[in-house]
Amino acid sequence: MKLGFGFYKHMLNEADFRFARQCGATHAVVHMVDYFNQGKSNSPTDQPIGDLHGWGYAGDPDKLWSVAELAAIKADLNRHGIEWTAIENFDPAHWYDVLLGGPRRDEQLENIRTMIRRMGEVGIPVLGYNFSLAGVAGRVKAPIGRGGAEVVAMDGPVDDPIPNGMIWNMVYDPSAPQGFLPPTTQEEFWGRFSYFLNAVIPAAEEAGVTLALHPDDPPMPTLRGQPRLVWQPHFYQKMADLHPSPRNAMEFCVGTLAEMTEGDVAETIDLHSKQGRVAYVHLRNVRGKVPLYTETFIDEGDVDIGRILRILHGNGYDGVIIPDHAPQMTCDAPWHAGMAFAMGYLKGKMEEVVNGR
Numbered sequence: 001m002k003l004g005f006g007f008y009k010h011m012l013n014e015a016d017f018r019f020a021r022q023c024g025a026t027h028a029v030v031h032m033v034d035y036f037n038q039g040k041s042n043s044p045t046d047q048p049i050g051d052l053h054g055w056g057y058a059g060d061p062d063k064l065w066s067v068a069e070l071a072a073i074k075a076d077l078n079r080h081g082i083e084w085t086a087i088e089n090f091d092p093a094h095w096y097d098v099l100l101g102g103p104r105r106d107e108q109l110e111n112i113r114t115m116i117r118r119m120g121e122v123g124i125p126v127l128g129y130n131f132s133l134a135g136v137a138g139r140v141k142a143p144i145g146r147g148g149a150e151v152v153a154m155d156g157p158v159d160d161p162i163p164n165g166m167i168w169n170m171v172y173d174p175s176a177p178q179g180f181l182p183p184t185t186q187e188e189f190w191g192r193f194s195y196f197l198n199a200v201i202p203a204a205e206e207a208g209v210t211l212a213l214h215p216d217d218p219p220m221p222t223l224r225g226q227p228r229l230v231w232q233p234h235f236y237q238k239m240a241d242l243h244p245s246p247r248n249a250m251e252f253c254v255g256t257l258a259e260m261t262e263g264d265v266a267e268t269i270d271l272h273s274k275q276g277r278v279a280y281v282h283l284r285n286v287r288g289k290v291p292l293y294t295e296t297f298i299d300e301g302d303v304d305i306g307r308i309l310r311i312l313h314g315n316g317y318d319g320v321i322i323p324d325h326a327p328q329m330t331c332d333a334p335w336h337a338g339m340a341f342a343m344g345y346l347k348g349k350m351e352e353v354v355n356g357r
């Protein structure tokens with residue numbers, strides 16, 4: 001097991017590389033999409049939260065990740081003693097019609113295959129993604145964590161419709177006509193997902209890149225009136241069964257699995273790590289289940305973190321674990337302090353599980 005650190009786009013800088021390494025990270029997960037682009041209610045001082053208007057604006061649909069850009073980031077990471085394990089998430093601008101089943105779908109799939117080939121060329125082994133219409137929406141933030149820490153929580157279902165021109169919580173077409181995204185059935189949405197897998201898995205196999213699906217956070221049956229994909233544990237098995245390739249894998253988010261109303265997160269990670277389907281792990285803690293839950297510090301909450309690590313280690317899991325989100329701590333650097341606390345806790349627990357000390 002390896003300790004990693006998740007870098008938002010704006011954190012690809014000297015200070016944050018050093019911070020992550022100082023926390024003990026040896027591996028990186030990098031977000032290439034800027035969630036905070038022109039966002040009015042979404043500040044880069046925390047994980048993206050936003051409101052019903054979304055996080056911000058998606059990028060340029062025609063500007064794909066280039067080999068030069070990826071190689072430069074990789075060289076920066078390596079210079080700081082960090083290996084690049086994964087890119088996390090597509091820019092909504094790159095694949096909105098893949099999610100919507102729209103007219104540019106095949107063109108966008110070709111672009112995705114191009115970016116996967118470029119990842120292979122540079123040597124980035126994993127591509128994490130969320131196959132989601134509403135994205136990570138409908139959460140609130142309040143100083144209700146331990147000691148009054150700012151935490152992210154959900155306090156009820158959110159089914160306000162998605163405006164035209166917005167997907168995955170970001171605006172990809174600011175001049176879209178007034179109105180809202182029409183409803184989609186769960187069957188139709190699984191069909192789009194299957195179409196995506198069939199279109200990109202062969203390219204992933206050739207490039208040596210593993211695709212890793214994040215479950216739906218928050219895991220509600222619908223969000224903003226649209227269906228979700230993996231919102232109970234058994235849908236992860238359905239996803240695995242859709243395509244037998246080992247390149248069809250999971251970005252296993254323990255916190256999201258713990259927020260689901262069915263199943264047991266430890267049993268679920270046991271099942272999938274035994275099958276070798278876990279590409280990397282988001283490890284955080286939470287109290288409660290949808291639609292009422294609160295993210296917590298990693299040492300409290302409903303998840304037995306030590307048990308999760310023992311299961312992964314016992315099943316021979318040799319991949320990367322990152323802290324995902326952490327509460328904000330009261331000081332001059334609330335996000336970094338929260339992350340440092342989670343990294344230290346994980347590093348200690350991992351050493352205990354792997355080395356018995």
Ligand SMILES: [Mn+2]
Nearest residue numbers: 253256282324
């Ligand atoms: Mn996650």
